[in-house]
Amino acid sequence: MKCRECRAEMREAVTDFDLVWKGHAVTFHDVPALKCEKCGYTVYRSQVIDLMSDFVDAKIAANQEVPEVMTVEEAAAFLKVSEQTIYSLCKLGQIPSAKVGNQLRVLKQSLMDLLSNKPAPSATTATPATPATAPTEGSEGSRNGT
């Protein structure tokens, strides 16, 4: 690939990348890029940019005050569902929960597990009982003499 600025050949390089994303300044180190040796013009692949912005998005989301232990109200807000849904999911065992006093509490990790489609700990395995016994034929070998 040739430099857009000076038409010199561009080379694979790693650079630092300063990013301001939703008010957060982040510097990525060793970001793969194409860099012009002559003028220093740098091109980042769109996938790299996407990855970085996703990363920052995730970081910001993770940094938002999400308590490890949540009330039903917080869990509902976290999953963007109604509190009633949280109660039902707890009742069904989809979300492991504990009663502290008379208040229901759920762990953030349980909600994360639910989102990541991990199987719920409750045993809901229904294995059909199929008899695997083949009929044994006790046919006596009869010899036919000449």
Ligand SMILES: [Zn+2]
């Ligand atoms: Zn150049």
